[in-house]
Amino acid sequence: MPDGDDETDQTPVEGTLVIEPAASEHELFNGAPATQAFTAKLVLPDGTEQDVTADTTFFIDNGIGAFSASTLTMGGAGKGTVTGSTAGGDIGTAQVIVRVRGERVDPSLPPTVPQLFSTGTEDAAQAPNVVYPPIGVVVPRNLGDFEVHWTDDHAHDVFEVSIKTDYTDVRVYVPGNNGNPAAGSRASWVSFLAAEWLSAVGNSEQVLYQVRGASTAAPGTIGVAAPRTVTLTTDGLEGGVYYWAAASGTLPEGIYRHDFAQPGQPAEEFLTRTQTNGRCVACHVLSRDGTRMAITYDGGGRPTALVDVATRERTGDLENWNFGTFGPTDSNLFLGVSDGIITVRNATDGTLLGTMESTGRVSQPDLSADGTLLTYTYTRIDNVRSDWDVTESQIYVRSFDPVTRGFGPETPVVTDGGNNFYPSLSPDGEWIMFNRSAAGTSYNNRDASLWVVNVANPTIKVELSQANLAANGLTNSWGRWAPFDQAIGTGESLFWITVSSTRDFGVRIVQSALPTRQPQIWMTPFFPGRAAAGMDPTTPAFWLPFQSIQSNNHIAQWTERVVILQ
Numbered sequence: 001m002p003d004g005d006d007e008t009d010q011t012p013v014e015g016t017l018v019i020e021p022a023a024s025e026h027e028l029f030n031g032a033p034a035t036q037a038f039t040a041k042l043v044l045p046d047g048t049e050q051d052v053t054a055d056t057t058f059f060i061d062n063g064i065g066a067f068s069a070s071t072l073t074m075g076g077a078g079k080g081t082v083t084g085s086t087a088g089g090d091i092g093t094a095q096v097i098v099r100v101r102g103e104r105v106d107p108s109l110p111p112t113v114p115q116l117f118s119t120g121t122e123d124a125a126q127a128p129n130v131v132y133p134p135i136g137v138v139v140p141r142n143l144g145d146f147e148v149h150w151t152d153d154h155a156h157d158v159f160e161v162s163i164k165t166d167y168t169d170v171r172v173y174v175p176g177n178n179g180n181p182a183a184g185s186r187a188s189w190v191s192f193l194a195a196e197w198l199s200a201v202g203n204s205e206q207v208l209y210q211v212r213g214a215s216t217a218a219p220g221t222i223g224v225a226a227p228r229t230v231t232l233t234t235d236g237l238e239g240g241v242y243y244w245a246a247a248s249g250t251l252p253e254g255i256y257r258h259d260f261a262q263p264g265q266p267a268e269e270f271l272t273r274t275q276t277n278g279r280c281v282a283c284h285v286l287s288r289d290g291t292r293m294a295i296t297y298d299g300g301g302r303p304t305a306l307v308d309v310a311t312r313e314r315t316g317d318l319e320n321w322n323f324g325t326f327g328p329t330d331s332n333l334f335l336g337v338s339d340g341i342i343t344v345r346n347a348t349d350g351t352l353l354g355t356m357e358s359t360g361r362v363s364q365p366d367l368s369a370d371g372t373l374l375t376y377t378y379t380r381i382d383n384v385r386s387d388w389d390v391t392e393s394q395i396y397v398r399s400f401d402p403v404t405r406g407f408g409p410e411t412p413v414v415t416d417g418g419n420n421f422y423p424s425l426s427p428d429g430e431w432i433m434f435n436r437s438a439a440g441t442s443y444n445n446r447d448a449s450l451w452v453v454n455v456a457n458p459t460i461k462v463e464l465s466q467a468n469l470a471a472n473g474l475t476n477s478w479g480r481w482a483p484f485d486q487a488i489g490t491g492e493s494l495f496w497i498t499v500s501s502t503r504d505f506g507v508r509i510v511q512s513a514l515p516t517r518q519p520q521i522w523m524t525p526f527f528p529g530r531a532a533a534g535m536d537p538t539t540p541a542f543w544l545p546f547q548s549i550q551s552n553n554h555i556a557q558w559t560e561r562v563v564i565l566q
Helices: 194-201 528-532
Strands: 016-020 023-029 034-037 039-043 049-051 056-060 065-068 071-074 078-086 091-105 121-123 129-132 146-151 158-165 168-174 188-192 206-214 221-224 228-232 240-246 254-259 268-272 281-286 292-297 304-308 323-326 333-338 341-346 352-355 361-367 373-379 394-401 411-414 419-425 431-437 449-454 461-463 477-487 493-501 520-526 552-559
Touching: 016 078, 023 034, 039 078, 056 065, 071 091, 091 194, 146 158, 146 206, 158 188, 158 194, 168 188, 168 194, 188 194, 240 281, 254 281, 268 281, 281 323, 281 552, 292 323, 333 361, 341 361, 361 419, 373 419, 394 419, 394 431, 411 431, 411 449, 419 477, 431 477, 449 528, 493 528, 493 552, 520 552
Parallel strands: 016 091, 023 091, 091 168, 121 221, 323 361, 477 552
Antiparallel strands: 016 039, 034 071, 039 049, 056 078, 065 071, 078 091, 129 146, 146 188, 158 168, 158 206, 206 221, 206 228, 240 254, 240 552, 254 268, 281 292, 292 304, 323 333, 333 341, 341 352, 361 373, 373 394, 394 411, 419 431, 431 449, 449 461, 477 493, 493 520
């Protein structure tokens, strides 16, 4: 029997854990962080207290800050709960409110300009005309650079643009008149910095933005546009997008990429003419884990290669394919199409492993995330010029086994509506997004619009009207899905989709003023619950801020992560 002197009393001390300060409020001005040190004490039943700060783990329940030991460093706006817990299971809480205030004056303006907007009479009849973002827009909360565009017919020569929440008031003062005059009188735009945006949104579910105008020569009246609401996702968007930029001006032509974990950063060159000894790289597709890429050189029907993304090392020229899709990472499979035939290949070296039998000419394949469902176009009449230029095309699906490399029976899902092309499976495999045009071929069809069809019930077929702008002639083409599902504050789930489109971009790109139309990449949420009910599942699209407006941007392909270059 052990000696009683060696026994240790392991009975935990019962008491109440008190976190102090119990409530605190802080203001962050112009991005300067604030800190707050917390203490923890255990109040025993007899009223005595023990300082247990060193033995307490602290955390906060939202994105407004982070702890180092017992000190909270705050960088975003919002209201949060600080929780402290001890190894003995004691838990205590405290409340923190962080308010963000910012003021940035364009260097060309005198520092006293904000005073023009602090006094005076507001007049909605003299309001600037806000043209971007569109009413009802939904964006990822980590979007970063947030642009506002407007025109003005009221002789205002200075403007205040603000973003506000319950805990935020960030204002920027600019002279305006920096947009394309073809957009209207005193066409103007401003971009909030990524740091301003991220600190301002904090953990809010929505943000209000507003434009006000004033005259330095005749102060006293302030033209006030009505505030507009931006809805935010509950979490930041992850993953990365790779796209082809053509006619880039001073930038080399080729494939660029952006990591959504790096808001505020411009797209970086990935595989441009600089890395390929002058060869053009346009058509490309990536594995979902972002480690592998397949490319086509020098236009359609030309040599191809497989790329190790981390090293950018490429195989030698391989047999042609014009569209392709990678299987699951562990399958090491790549399905490519050339001259209407889909082949199964080794995803590392391109070795031919099999051919998909079909009763007609097929093209534009896309595999589900688990690799078990394949969608593709099917053209019954042999009047196409190439894999990328199909006519009167239909959308089909069939099962696929990544282990045996076997295919199930062909099943039609879209056989009406003219020409249906560029099918793409949603991350959950339940929806196919595709392009549709009443006539013409698939390549660069100006009347292309986005649609979705339900895989299990093809009678549910919905046009993405708000994403399409409900207008023809915008070349809304190459719709693709971001790889993760998200939600807005109401709990409604969504997926993100991107599209290449030649629509106007506020006051910066006015297509009617250009000799040729200029495609850019736009993004919109897709709400599957709305689609299942037969409703338009999108909201008005927004422009992705990392791309160059000097280039023609196409074929945005998504991955779950952006691989670090070696």
